[in-house]
Amino acid sequence: MSSNNESHSGPGGSEAINTEIITLTRFLTEEQTKHKEATGDFTLLCHSLQFAFKSIAYYIRRASLINLSGLAGSANSTGDDQKKLDVIGNDIFISAMRSSGRVRILVSEEEDEPIVFDEHPTARYAVACDPIDGSSNLDAGVSVGTIFGIYKLAEGAKGTKEDLLRPGTDMVAAGFTMYGASAQLVMTMKDGPVNGFTMDSALGEFILTHPDMKMPRKRSIYSVNEGNSYWWEDPVKEWCDTLKKPEKEGGKPYSARYIGSMVADAYRTLLYGGIFAYPADKKSPKGKLRILYECAPMAMVFEQAGGQAVNSKMDRMIEIIPESIHDKSGIFMGSYEEVQKVIDIHNKYKK
Template sequence: MSANSNGSKEGGAVGAEKINTDIVTLTRFLTEEQTKHKEATGDFTLLCHALQFSFKSIAYYIRRSTLINLTGLAGSSNTTGDDQKKLDVIGNDLFIAAMKSSGRVRCLVSEEEEDLIVFEEHPNARYAVVCDPIDGSSNLDAGVSVGTIFGIFKLPRDAKGVKEDLLRPGTDLVASGFTMYGASTQLVITMRGGTVNGFTMDNALGEFILTHPNMRMPKKRAIYSVNEGNSLYWEEPVKEYINSLKYPEKEGGKPYSARYIGSMVADAYRTLLYGGIFAYPADKKSTKGKLRILYECAPMAMVFENAGGQAVNSNMDRLLTVVPQHIHDRSGVFLGSYDEVQKVIDVHKKYAK
């Protein structure tokens, strides 16, 4: 090594790069969380490790998908009428295999499966998982970000491993979150009553690294995200609300910016980071709404509430209190910054009178 003018030794390439040796990986984060709960058995942590593996696997296949011809339709439709992509099928299979092998999951609801999947080989497992393995898959061929949305319920001791065990409000979720497979793989996770934490996949280490601790949403932000192609079918309060954003009444008021990707995970992640509102209201064409309560609306609502935002359905009920009537039940959704969602509620109140 050469000594510089003041006599100190200069490092090579390693010396030049500041290296953070105190990295919080998702594994470390979960272990530290577990120690805070005296009653913890470690089952939930093991389940999260299995989840983590499925996200890494899906991310890997999405990165390689166009190379090995995994995009394009698989020739079958899923339960909700979307044409299935080959990657949807792979994502679903990976997810089921990871949950089954964890030994901690009694049953699983997936958007890709019509019926509840019950793991009879684990009759004493205490958790149920709900998921949309690859949300936004119709965008995959265009290289648009897609994601996985998940929620975890703890089953009561007398649970029989039937659909009725899962027809519960989002307030019963013990944890929820989503992974977004974009330019980088981002994982956002929250526990009931806890903070929201964001992790970024480091491909070199093969680990999720804590990069966004304790995520908090801005209380308000002039951005809205909605498919305006449906505006013909919207109910009057929704039309009035969106118009109020585009044509502000007060002189010199600035209209809101419109940002709509068309993948719920990507739109929600941007809304979580920057603030604003994401909406997919029920309308005259989809009278119940388009997004599924159990594995899209409720998990997202929990993330947004824990980050200081609000989430309501098209009846202006708190989304986390809505009980699905069946496992693929749908709902309208408005979620985002606290004050922005409040504006929607206020417009609907006016019409309710």
């Protein structure tokens, strides 16, 4: 017997209809109207980015069905064996950026040299991206993602790679997409809030689900590959030891959470707080992560969400100028106070 106050809407229950959904398309349009000087070029570029993210999300979902995982038989610019999906993700990105008509230069992790779109000589933007970050985890069903940074070209830029050897402070926007159980897009514009969108597969749209993301000031979670600890510098070893033997934190050690897919580790750290680290070490003195399309975009997101991001010399990550388009760096990024602990220990060693 059903009582009078129960819903009689069938086995699916009743669904509240939200008619005020903010899609990414609507969000970008509303942002554009706030800037009287806007030409619409940036908005059009973002629509092309959005299409690339949707396409990659689709292919990742289908990867196991249509045999897109596994190696493609070639290696990328940094020596990693390429997965078939890496190649597809890269092709999708190149095509989307070319067809936007708003991009002059594209730097991709999968390409040794920048791609210059000479058919758009007056295009005003440059994009740096890692089309599918964490792809070595794909076969295991672990979340992978896309990381991107957008630069506005200086007046008189000639359309060469030197136009992109600039600090992250010059970016006009940055963010990443994570392709997990659902596709999550985190995006921020210069000096603006960090906003999180979730892909609604039924609508085929990214929906604003996490407006104005702010990360906790501190959290007892650390994310680092301790398999490399033998090669770490002494301050990094001491920092990691203090997390396991926290005398001042009531004796409770930090929780270790390391996925090995930068976007997945970054997204969790952004939501829950804590710290993600990939320090430079004696084996990789320049670090492993690329400044232009991994470290700088993440640094912009984390700083604008209230956190910090520094390199292994404790310099502010977003101010580092890459020496080449695939230049690398160590990085510590996360909650403000967690990164500050790393800085304080390093400063002690400098004395």
